[in-house]
Amino acid sequence: MFTMQKELFRQLFKRAFTNQFPVKHAPKSVAKLLEDVGKGKKKINPPVPVPDDFRGKLAYDKDKCIGCQMCTRVCPSKALVFDTKTRKVKYYLSRCTFCGECVSICPVKCLSFTKEFLLADYRKD
Amino acid sequence: MTLEKKENSYSICVGPVHPALKEPVKLNMEIDGEKVIGVDFELSQVHRGIEWAATRRNPLQVLFLAERICGICNMCHMLSFSRAIETIGDIHAPPRAEYIRVIGAELERIHSHILWAGVAAHELGFDSLMHYTWKLRENVLDTIEYITGNRITKGLITIGGVRHDIPEKKIPRILESVNFYYSHFDKMAKVFLNDPVIKSRTRDVGILSRRDALTTCAVGPTARASGVKKDVRKDEAYAAYQDFDVEPILPDAYTGEIHGDVYDRVLVRLLEVKQSAEIIEKAVKSMPKGPIAWEEKPAVILAKLKPLVGEGIGRHEAPRGEVIHYVKLVGEESPYSWKVRAPTYNNMMPWVPMLMGEQIADIPIIAASIDPCMSCTNRAVSADKTTTMYTMDQLRRLSFLKTRELKRGLGK
Amino acid sequence: MIDLLVARILMIVPVTVLGIFIGLLYKGIDRRLAARMQARIGPPLVQPFRDVKKLMLKENIVPRDAVAWVFNLMPFVALASSIVLLMYVPLFGYPPLLEGHGDLMLVLYMLMFPSLALVIGGFASSSPYATVGAQREMITMVSYEFPLAITIVALAWLVSATAPGAAAFSFSAITAIPVWHLVGVLGSIGLALLFAVIIFVTTGEMGEVPFDSAEAETEIAGGLLSEYSGRNLALFYLASAIKILVLGSVVIALFIPFGISGYAGLSGIAGEAADIGFFLVKLFIVMFISSTFIRVAAARFRITQVVKIYWGYTTMIALLGLVLIGLDIFMGVI
Structure with missing residues (x-):
């Protein structure tokens, strides 16, 4: 009691x-x-640190990309769209659900996760 | 359905937007003084067309769509969907993957039950307890983030296995989390079960008798609190659950008697937190070595799934009760049909016997005691109100007719 | 005499402003401490002031079916009656501003006014939630009034028995000699019980959590206040802030009217300042026990339980206190 x-x-x-x-x-x-x-007048308290395997914003290495379109096939929210002109993909952050399927399917490992997670913004681009 | 009116009675609607409900459902109450004399509810305030969207995606994409059905118990939908596909293709996940699935599912159960405990405390007006329980919940969320990379949406399952391995170096952190819940269990139990005010607000409130639980097809902790021994983890013993000897928890394990009231439902959930911690500990310590997926490469999985034809059902004991997914594949890239039955769908009919005759003050805690999740439940919406609604008897008659038709077809 | 009256009338405005300031400040402290007990950070201390400012700027919305003039009048009634109450209670160890024009009995009745205004406003707003809330508020009021009345009657009895001829219900008679000095051991136990009772009643008077079934956010969505918005809500908020000071002052005047200047050997302005500071500390302690801690540490009672607790247990304890004090008086007389 x-x-x-x-x-x-x-x-x-x-x-x-x-x-x-x-x-x-x-x-x-x-x-x-x-x-x-x-x-440097004021200090910002740091956020809670994220673990090593954190699934944050995607990093896309354009030069490595071979344009195989595998990632656009598995992306559940169409956040990766193939651009036929440049033969590369476009990444729409606002649609991304951070599932990581594109990272595991990419044959040349040009997609990877970063630890960045403060992604809210006023602008869509 | 219109509610019966009595002299001097008035009606109150709780929802679709109400501080007591975190998700939209409309409860129409007929009240006499402070007493509830009529109950009805209206669903489908948040229909999202998920099942329709699934018929335009391949199974690997649907997996993540399924995860978005529920914000709290997301893994249960992923697991059920992939189990449904696995039954169609006769795919077997390797033992290590099954163990990791169990660990993920049980972490999710701890998270969901503690979240619910906080909500229940809030419904009772005990906000301090809500803050306290949610403080304890942070630990399991951090563990989930440590294992899978995100706090809520785990993305742990793939068809025929899991996507993230639990390497040796991550195990101490999981055991630490398990020990954290062991050490805090006694305090949680004392606070929820012995506090005089909480006990007076939950004991003998919202009683669901065993008979009513059976006739209204309650599932999960709601059914178990009324003394129905029902737990998919025991009844079907899928994944690696057969190795852990899961016993459905009934409230008489702790108090020696079954009332079927809100207190018992709190009790069952608290005991299940401890049970989950025990399962995780056992699973982590006895995890077999081996591959974590039937097929590592997502591209190969897609290629192998494409020619599959057939129907499959996947069941899983989610924190709220039994989840059933039905999938039909016809050899195309996307499923022909997908049907989700979330546990709240079953647990809503028990609201009627629970709420009848109770006071207004008890509506929120009784409504919350089944741990409702509306977004998971709303699978259909009637756009024009002229559509006929079938009663259970009519539906049964229709199914008889269909069976007869099928039999006739077989006889030919 | 007329000069004195004019001086008193002139004092009304500063006392009101001070009352609102202290009331809102204590609300800020209360929120901060409650947050700390829940392991949160809590809002800054000025948050209640900001809330009032913002509410004052907001639009007043009157429901379509409401009785508009009653609905709009009641916030003013609540605030006005709270301010009048402030004039009748002794603040900072000084005699009440309107001393001689009303006594404890008047305060006892006046205390119902803000709650009654809430009830009438609730009924006038035509919402079923507000109606349920108003019914509950009335029941709560009736419930806590009885133990409160017993407590005050017991004190008045004690004062009239030990100091015959004094106006038993006037604050000056009660605060003149702290009641603890008038009784023996039995009476002290009785007084302690009554003190506990009045602390408990204060929680109900302020409509804080275990007894807030009239507002009950999760049940009836704010109950009485569910239809109020903008300036009207701000007025109710101010009324409740003043009520904090009033209730605290009544409890202090009845049970802990001690000053510190006598003990510390201070006199003049230093003594006055010390007494005022000590009064604020006493107010803080009364508020912390009766409002902040109880509100944080309990779940909401059902309305039936509220009645049972106040009419049953609290009244029993109050009666026991009354009997003990009575025994003490008779033993003293014999």
Whole structure:
């Protein structure tokens, strides 16, 4: 009985569990904050580190690509589209579901995962 | 279906948008004072046409589409779909892959049940407990991310195997996570099962008798809490589950009696977290060596799947209950037909006996006690309301007619 | 005499502003501490001020079927009655602003006004959620009123028995000598029980979590307040902020009216400042126990359970306290 109540009282004197990424409270102006960070006036708390096998944004090595179109066949969301002119693929990040099927099917390993995950943006390109 | 009206009664609708429901479903309640005297629900607020989309994709693409059916228990759909395809092609995943599938499925169960526990606490107005349980849930999410590369969508399964191996160096991290849940289990159990306020809000609330559970075809923890011994992991013993001797957990294992109320459903889920941790520990320690997939190269898999013809059914015990996938292949690149039956579909009819006669205050916790997942359930939508709705008896009569027709065809 | 009255009237505005400021500040502290207990960071302390500012800028939406004038009037009634209450309770160890024009009994009745305004506003908004909430709020009010009345009657009895001739229900008589000095061992136990009761009742008065079935976010989507928005909601919010100060001050005046300046040997302005600071600390402690901690550490009760707890257990404890104090008085008389 009252286990939770004791635990709550204990937590009152502990550090908060929340990771304070990027800053503790929402700033008045994000642009100002970024400027300050750029100048080194303020520091951004780092995000929780991601493991080695993290499936983040795709990296595409255009020179290695042989234009076999295998990746466009397995992509479930049509994020990779073949461009007939250049014989290379176009990568639409906003459609990508990060399943990794293209990475495993690519015969020349020109597609790979990066650890980048802060991909939200106002613009679609 | 219209609800019966009584003098002085009024109606309240919970949903489609309501703070108690995280997903859209409309519960129409007829209320007399604070007492529920009539229950009806309307589905199909989030129809997404997933099954239609699947008929335009090849099986490897559908696999990831299936993963997107549910945001919480995503692996169960992947696994069921690939098992359905495997039955058609008589494909057998290697033993190591089966073990990894079990580990993934059980990690998902821990994650789903703890998430549910937090939601249940929130429905009771105990937000601190929600924050506390979700804090504990972070550990399993980190482990899933460590193994598969993402916190929620695992992308672990491929047809005839798994996509990510669990190498030797990753095992200590999994065992650490298992131990974390062992050490926190007692506290969780104390908080949920012995707290006087929670107990007074959940004991003898929303009772589903064993009979009602059977007649309304409840599945998963909802059925088990009412004393129905039903668990696909035991009944079908697919993947590597036969090696772990999974026993369906009934609430009398802990309290010695079965009420079939919300308290029992909390209890069953909590005990299943511990059971899952035990299964993972055993699986990790006894994982056989060998390949992780029937065929490593996705291109070869596609080529081998293309000529397949036939129908297959894949079952899996998802955290919420039994998932069934039906797939029909006709030798083309994409499946001819795909039907998903998510556990919430079965667990919704029990709402009616559960909610009848209860107070308004108990609607959210009772509705949440089956762990509803609407997006998984909505497979069909009636665009024009004139379409005939069949009752169960009519459907049964239709199936009799069809069987007779088929028999006649065979006789010829 | 007239000068004094004018001075008092002039004081109304600053006291109101101060009341709102302290009330909102305590709401900020409350949210922060609740967040820390849940292992979160929580909003900045100024968040309640920002909330009020934003709500004030927002549009007022009146439901189509609502009784518009009642619906729009009730937030003002709630705020006005809260401000009037503020004039009748002793703040910072000073006598109430309108002393002599009303006593504890009046405060007891006035305390129902903000809640009643909520109830009427809820009924007027025509939403079934608000109607259910209003019914529940009425039931809750009736439930906690009884133990509260017992507590106050017990204290008044104690004051009138030990100091005959004093106006038993006036704050000045009760705060003049702390009640703990008037009783023996039995009476102290009785007083402690009553103290616990009033702390518990305060939780209900403020509509915080175990007793917030009238608002019940997950059940009836905000209940009473479900149709309120914009400025009307802001007024209710301010009314509840003032109510925090009022309730805290009543509890402090009844049970812990001690000043610190006498013990610390301070006098003059330093003494006054110390007393004001000490009052804020006392207010904080009362708020932390009766609101923040209970609200964080419990699940919501069903309305039937609320009635059972207040009419059953809490009333029992209050009666026990009353009997103990009575015994103490009679033993003292004999």
